[in-house]
Every structure is written in structure tokens, then in C-alpha cells.
Amino acid sequence: MINKILVYEDCTGQVNSYQDAIKLAGKQFVKQKMVVPEYINACVNREKDFPTGLAVKNNIGIAIPHGNEKFVKTSGVSFLRLVKPVNFGLMEDASKNVSCQFIFNLALFQGKQQLKMLRKLMHLFRSDDFLTSIAVDKLDDIKTSLSQELAFN
Numbered sequence: 001m002i003n004k005i006l007v008y009e010d011c012t013g014q015v016n017s018y019q020d021a022i023k024l025a026g027k028q029f030v031k032q033k034m035v036v037p038e039y040i041n042a043c044v045n046r047e048k049d050f051p052t053g054l055a056v057k058n059n060i061g062i063a064i065p066h067g068n069e070k071f072v073k074t075s076g077v078s079f080l081r082l083v084k085p086v087n088f089g090l091m092e093d094a095s096k097n098v099s100c101q102f103i104f105n106l107a108l109f110q111g112k113q114q115l116k117m118l119r120k121l122m123h124l125f126r127s128d129d130f131l132t133s134i135a136v137d138k139l140d141d142i143k144t145s146l147s148q149e150l151a152f153n
Contacts, residue, residue: 005077005147008079015080022047046068050094060135062100063100063102080103
């Protein structure tokens with residue numbers, strides 16, 4: 001079960017790398033006591049070996065970093081919208097990069113939740129309306145939408 005959806009925006013442009021993006025999204029989980037601090041480095045390290053960047057419709061870049069479930073106390077999603085996109089490795093070809101403006105950091109307590117969540121996200125990423133909404137909507141509206149779209153037991 002997803003317990004919390006966290007939604008943030010880097011409006012200052014201080015995120016300059018995928019590591020910065022993962023750290024900022026992960027810190028939100030730590031603040032909410034949803035993960036232990038080691039979770040953040042686990043996500044960064046996993047991203048090096050198994051990149052999560054996706055090029056979706058209209059060359060929009062989205063990354064879905066996640067870490068080991070042993071660091072997760074409460075399942076959730078930390079969504080981060082960046083003012084200035086950063087490069088993530090491309091999921092299907094680690095030798096290539098994709099410029100990502102949207103980060104969906106997943107903290108899932110049970111491994112079986114991961115497949116369900118990825119299916120839901122992939123479905124959403126095919127929707128022009130969804131992609132437009134995460135780009136322009138207010139953060140509270142995005143949180144409400146994600147809470148409805150990503151809810152499962």
C-alpha cells in the first residue's frame with residue numbers, strides 16, 4: 001500500500017545532476033521518516049548500475065529512481081519537478097542519457113509493490129493530459145492526482 005505521495009519542485013535551479021535530484025527527492029522521504037538516511041545513497045548507487053531514465057512522448061524525460069526495500073519504513077512516492085532538467089542514464093541503454101525534468105522516486109516497502117507501481121506509472125506516462133498536468137499544474141493538484149492514480153492496496 002502506498003502511504004504517502006510527496007510532491008516538490010526545485011524552483012531555485014539548484015539541482016545540477018541526477019545525484020542532486022535523487023538526494024532532494026530522498027530527503028523528503030527522510031524528513032517524513034519514511035526511509036532511513038541510507039536509502040538516498042542506495043538510490044544514487046543503484047542509478048549508476050541500473051539507470052531509470054525514460055524518454056516518453058514528445059521527448060519528455062522522466063526518471064524513476066528507487067532503492068533497496070530494506071531501507072524503507074513506509075511506502076511512498078516522492079515526485080520532483082525540476083526547473084532545469086538533468087541527465088539520467090537511459091533505462092534501455094545505459095550508454096545514453098536522457099534529459100529529465102520529472103523524477104518519481106519510489107520507496108516501496110515490499111518488492112512486489114514495485115511491479116504494480118511501475119505498471120501504473122507507465123500507463124500514466126502514455127497520457128498527454130498527465131504529462132501536461134505534471135508540467136504546469138499546481139503542486140497540490142499534482143499531489144491529489146497522483147494520490148488517486150497511484151493508490152493501491
